[in-house]
Amino acid sequence: MHFDFDRQPDRRDVPGEKWGRYAGRDVLPLWVADMDFTAPPPVLDALKARLAHGIFGYTDAGPSLAAAVVEGLARDHGWRISPDWLVWLPGVVTGFNLACRAVGESGDGVFTATPVYPPFLSAPENSDRRLVSCPLVERQGRWEWDRPAVEAAIDDGTRLFMLCNPHNPVGRAFDRAELRWIANLAESRDLVVCSDEIHCGLVLDATTPHIPIAALDEGIARRTITLMAPSKTWNIPALYCAFAVIPDAGLRRRYQRAMRGIVPHVNVMGLVAAEAAYRDGGPWRTALLDYLRGNCARVEAAVAAMPGLRMAHPEATYLAWIDCRDAGLADPAAFFEAAGVGLSDGGVFGMPGFLRLNFGCPRATLDAALARMQRALANR
Template identity: 55%
Template sequence: MSDFDRPVDRRSTHSLKWDKYRTQDILPLWVADTDFMASPAIIEALHQRIEHGVFGYTLVSKELVDTVQTRLQKRYQWPIQPDWLVWMPGMVSGLNIACRATGHSGSAVLSPKPVYPPFMSAPTLSERQSTTIPMVLQGTRWVMDLDALEEAITPACKLLLFCNPHNPGGTCYRKEELQRLLEICERHDLILCSDEIHCDLILDPEIQHIPVASLDSKLAKRTITLMAPSKTYNIAGLACAFAIIPDASLRNHFRRVMQGIVPEVNLLGLTAALAAYRDSEQWSMQQLDYLRGNRDYLIEEINRIPGMHLHPFEATYLAWIDISGLELTDPGGFFEHAGVGLSPGADFGDSKFMRLNFGCPRATLEEAVSRIRQALAQRG
């Protein structure tokens, strides 16, 4: 049984998350990696590989490919072919490659807003126009406004970047919503690139993640699905991800764009990915239970603080907190002064929110809430 309450000191380890505030008493709850040790299986696999002592260029093993195939079939009843897989060092690379592999310079890329910042930067970096579609609140779920999507599509639009589960907001899209999305893409001849990196972090046990490309083999030919073990198993620093692209022409174009620019996945990333997917299921389930507890605690406590609100959400360890009632002129600075480092909502496209990463020991989360309460009480 893994101990997710156990604190791990990440200071002085060149951690992006912790070094941001290395000289300050600020709890870092911003960038999306957790403070949990990786599963024992991953750690053991890495030890074995390191003890071998040779770290040369490495191929993707048949065992890893078979494991991914089996996993997708078992979890989602999605049969994929080995040659559909394109391995890369990260999901952000996938977003940028997708932009370059579709349309042409000056064509338009659609994406939801608010959303993970690379969705907004990738089109611009690829010399494409960026067209954003609003996320709207339906009940307690943040979803992309599909009516607004259809209205925004022009002949210049060639690609839709999609995020499921959504970051931020934590929505896991339902089958009917995904089917309508596919139909819109078919009707308007759009390629759909779906970031599904948080697919294994579904917090509500009764909800099932559905890869959009698994719904229709014909429509799947216009899809690029991005997945990775990095978020679920806290191995982002090992840089391993993959795209699933059923259509050969689209896949070959995707690969051509990568050539000479995007490096191969390193051998430790591949080693960790195999140990994660093959040997770490029990650890993953234990982590989900722990994250559910953290989520439920956070929803209850945040909603007790006047001026702040957090809707129930279904997935990820990232809470999208409405702070509009606080009327802060510098939200990020206010929370940092309180001793809590959050991600400003403005980075995602909505300054009325802050994103909080609760992938940490409960004691850290409790201390963060206490600091926020104290800072607001002093504010008066």
């Protein structure tokens, strides 16, 4: 099947966060992590069929959706789960905030490494927990864990390790040895791991498969809350459907207790879209990954030619993490916004001097944005 990722739907005439930020301005938005591609045809067809039914009563996730997810995780990631392990959520951000509530007590520590998706940094405080952190390090063009620093940062009051894998924003798909080290650390320090794996379907390098940390063995599975959703892979974030995979019954009960009275049911259209995505969205995903690989190569070539900018190769996601510290820019995000390109400021990820660029867009948009960046630097 042919999927036209070069087509640019006009998003300026509908309400939306990505393009709405720059309404009325000539700024190309390459910031927030949603893609400028229409959803897969099987998802659109399933939504149309459900809409035609015409009744939208209270609805829970049914057995066919659970089966589609179970089959999808086994097929795509080699992880065999039980339907009983699934806890349905309206979003992954809700999921890791719940993990902070469900694990430990008031004042306990929650570890994460920076840079990281900004809601990771605010979630501990939302639940009266302490943020404990240290930075990832870049070694020879690859972002890695500073293992001694992580082990030193995790104190006796730390109860939760919040992992982002594949990583937003640095684009790593952590390998088995890295995940084994985290698992051993969690077991030796008696930590629960909350692993945000929302980008698991977007591993760009075919030789670097996504490995769910809970799939390593039963020991780490018992102390892991894995968060996933179809939203990033199949570009349906505003349909608000996600899930936690929690193999341990006791941990799952604590998590579900933390949900009571504050977490709404998943939107019915999100449930419909999720089932269609996991069951029939494979060909679209394969084509998308091929397109994103081409976009990634364009970004890497352009950044390499920009004075003072550099980036590590993203193994996963559609996000480029660009180091601007040698470019002599006081405020890189403001500089490029003035040149007509909207990017995410690295400061909100805990690492000032960097920018995050979303290359999940048609090539015409991407090439125009990269050209604007190059001109802005050349004309300083």
